[in-house]
Amino acid sequence: MLIRVDAVVYIVDAFDKERFAESKKELDALLSDESLANVPFLILGNKIDIPYAASEDELRYYMGLTGLTTGKGKVNLADTNVRPVEVFMCSIVRKMGYGEGFRWLSQYIK
Numbered sequence: 826m827l828i829r830v831d832a833v834v835y836i837v838d839a840f841d842k843e844r845f846a847e848s849k850k851e852l853d854a855l856l857s858d859e860s861l862a863n864v865p866f867l868i869l870g871n872k873i874d875i876p877y878a879a880s881e882d883e884l885r886y887y888m889g890l891t892g893l894t895t896g897k898g899k900v901n902l903a904d905t906n907v908r909p910v911e912v913f914m915c916s917i918v919r920k921m922g923y924g925e926g927f928r929w930l931s932q933y934i935k
């Protein structure tokens with residue numbers, strides 16, 4: 826069976842800093858998976874309602890994404906070989922942040 830993947834939404838617990846290394850390892854494995862080569866990645870940093878949760882810049886750094894994210898808002902990557910990757914911070918329990926992320930992602934899904 827052939828499964829087509831349109832996008833990957835990867836949720837990181839921004840409060841659980843002890844597990845960032847483990848999370849980065851899993852993310853790296855997905856990012857380097859050949860079958861996902863051109864698939865857009867939305868990275869959600871969850872639980873920002875908790876004080877001391879990592880900031881967006883910290884999460885970018887610990888996930889090894891500094892300088893590799895492709896930009897928020899409307900960024901046309903259609904004529905490039907660049908895979909869309911972006912980080913959005915959210916709180917799923919407070920129902921905030923992820924909407925923006927999914928809206929960003931939707932521009933890259935045919």
Ligand SMILES: Nc1nc2c(ncn2[C@@H]2O[C@H](COP(=O)(O)OP(=O)(O)OP(=O)(O)O)[C@@H](O)[C@H]2O)c(=O)[nH]1
Nearest residue numbers: 838841844871872873874875915916917918919920
């Ligand atoms: N404060 C807060 N708690 C959340 C949020 N989202 C999920 N949780 C809580 O976190 C707890 C564990 O859920 P997750 O962290 O999603 O668990 P998981 O990723 O399935 O499990 P692990 O792999 O063990 O981390 C639950 O009690 C959720 O209610 C959030 O945005 N803010």
